[in-house]
Amino acid sequence: MTFRQELFDSAPIRVRVVEGASETRRFVLPHLEADADVSIAGVHDAGGAAVEALRREPADILFLDVDLEDLDGFQVLHEAGSECAGAVVLMTTREEHALRAFEAGALDYLLKPLAPERFVQVLGRAKEHVRKDRLQHLVRRLAGLVKTLPEPSPAPRYLERLVIREVGRVTLLPVEDVDWISAEDNYVQVHVGGRGHLLRQPLRELEARLDPERFVRIHRSTLVNLQRVQELRPLLHGEYQVILRDRTTLKLSRGYRERLGPLLAQG
Incomplete structure (x- = not known):
């Protein structure tokens, strides 16, 4: 991304999809292709290939299947490193993974089978998260170019949701x-x-x-x-x-x- 692109926030948001189930990929990809803000950086059905790709080129948004056959989603995040994506959305068939998803630093999670309205909502939230990170990066770069301006400290990140564990369920x-x-x-x-x-x-x-x-x-x-x-x-x-x-x-x-x-x- 060039400095000019950053200034006008016009660069596409690069999304990588790691999903073992073909029916889920068939659901996700049309939604991403229909979004003018998004560029699909890659699609993988196995964790090992995804780790290699993420090490070469981190994504802005990563939609990651928890239940991959070779490496599960949490192993992919561990192997690829904390800088592999600006926003991680975990996809799973099991609701009990919700708490672990947030402990792993995921922005959000989606339960399968995916619901269109929920997917669009989470995608929008992930895009907004990426834009905020880009803006903060731009501010730091501008501060570096203008010597008289001090470099701002990163804005503190406060809790957006509380994880309430109750009998038989986890409430966000x-x-x-x-x-x-x-x-x-x-x-x-x-x-x-x-x-x-x-x-x-x-x-x-x-x-x-x-x-x-x-x-x-x-x-x-x-x-x-x-x-x-x-x-x-x-x-x-x-x-x-x-x-x-x-x-x-x-x-x-x-x-x-x-x-x-x-x-x-x-x-």
């Missing part, structure tokens, strides 16, 4: 759907629409992985999604009641007031 919960989070020893209770989901992770660790522009600590055991806050009511000794849109009432401790400074200034 978008963080924007969360109302508030409460601490329970080494666990947290994630509250969504009046329902609680238990997540085995200390509150301080989860807080560090959430966007601080969205989630704010209002008490030593409580995080709240600012977009769910409807009203603040003053109490004694500098404390406040925090009332959410669903009328849940939480307490803002005095020691955490400065974290809600912009909201309090509007009151």
